Amino acid sequence: MKIAVFSTKSYDQEYFEKYNDEHQYAFSFYETALNSDTAKLTSDSKVVCVFVNDVVDKETIKVLAANGVKLIALRCAGYNNVDLEAAESHNIKVVRVPAYSPEAVAEHALALILTLNRKTHKAYNRVREGNFSLKNLIGFNLHNKTVGVIGTGQIGATFCKIIKGFGCNIIAYDIAENQELLDLGVTYVSLEEVFKQSDIISLHCPLNKHTKHIVNKSSIATMKEGVMIINTSRGALINTADAIEGLITKKIGYLGIDVYEQEENLFFEDLSEHIIQDEQILRLLSFPNVLITSHQAYFTKEAMDQITTITLENIKSFETGSEIANEVN
Ligand code: NAI
Numbered sequence: 001m002k003i004a005v006f007s008t009k010s011y012d013q014e015y016f017e018k019y020n021d022e023h024q025y026a027f028s029f030y031e032t033a034l035n036s037d038t039a040k041l042t043s044d045s046k047v048v049c050v051f052v053n054d055v056v057d058k059e060t061i062k063v064l065a066a067n068g069v070k071l072i073a074l075r076c077a078g079y080n081n082v083d084l085e086a087a088e089s090h091n092i093k094v095v096r097v098p099a100y101s102p103e104a105v106a107e108h109a110l111a112l113i114l115t116l117n118r119k120t121h122k123a124y125n126r127v128r129e130g131n132f133s134l135k136n137l138i139g140f141n142l143h144n145k146t147v148g149v150i151g152t153g154q155i156g157a158t159f160c161k162i163i164k165g166f167g168c169n170i171i172a173y174d175i176a177e178n179q180e181l182l183d184l185g186v187t188y189v190s191l192e193e194v195f196k197q198s199d200i201i202s203l204h205c206p207l208n209k210h211t212k213h214i215v216n217k218s219s220i221a222t223m224k225e226g227v228m229i230i231n232t233s234r235g236a237l238i239n240t241a242d243a244i245e246g247l248i249t250k251k252i253g254y255l256g257i258d259v260y261e262q263e264e265n266l267f268f269e270d271l272s273e274h275i276i277q278d279e280q281i282l283r284l285l286s287f288p289n290v291l292i293t294s295h296q297a298y299f300t301k302e303a304m305d306q307i308t309t310i311t312l313e314n315i316k317s318f319e320t321g322s323e324i325a326n327e328v329n
Contacts (some may be wrong), residue, residue, distance in 0.1 A: 043068075050130075107162065148171050164184060164186075200228040203233045253289060
């Protein structure tokens, strides 16, 4: 069976080939993202495999359907980039990888917190240049700080367990409480209280119409002075312009983001020789207390193994007509 795989890098191809022996699928790997223009590349494929920044909207799905595509296999957990109604109306199934390694993402959130706080990225560069000064490298103890977690699903729960080990007080907001976390000593509070009480806020909820710009001018106004905000979930959870304003007024003391509202034009590419046109990312890069990584929280060997094997199993279930465990409805 032919599968068109979009937004691929060499490492994606490597992992798909590593696990293809038992399947013998014929992959067409495309570096380009899927959108309504590139959808024409699927003319001989029954399955398309896409990632976080592929644009699988109504227009794209129309072209996919006309080309005979029957399955959209997301090799990620979030599915905010797929128009599910359009897919259903064209009888195209959508599958995803709901949980491949919550540890990978939760541990990266910790990496952002520790780096922003203890400034190891700056210390590394300083010491390599023979500068052994500690000036401006002062951090704070995580012990006894209040950490607010928004979204306590797979990743948020794993994050809570890790940060608990640092001796933090954990408060959380979710539309559904997680009993395991209550047993761990996590206190569920309202969203407003998370914003008000937290020294560090970490976002782990999906992006949808309820959560878009959950961090905005008015929620930032209620936060503690110098709050640290960490986003490893989806860029549009934060209103970027409002976050920039919060950084300028010093209300936000630290911002660590692995995802960015307009990341589809930037992330995963080497743009070091290009003139970057995105004014907001350039402004964010100008702050000494902002740390940006390029959607790499998922990127561990264990997660790549899981993403690839589960994606191939999802496709196999579709091919053999068995029940598809990871279908998105
Ligand atoms: P999950 O589905 O296990 O958990 C999401 C949690 O958010 C659930 O407990 C749900 O009840 C909660 N939630 C839903 N609506 C909410 C709302 N309005 N307010 C507060 N909480 C709400 O998902 P998982 O696996 O924990 O992933 C979370 C997000 O992380 C994904 O949606 C995805 O956007 C992002 N992600 C980012 C990656 C990266 O590399 N940076 C990799 C994988 C996922």
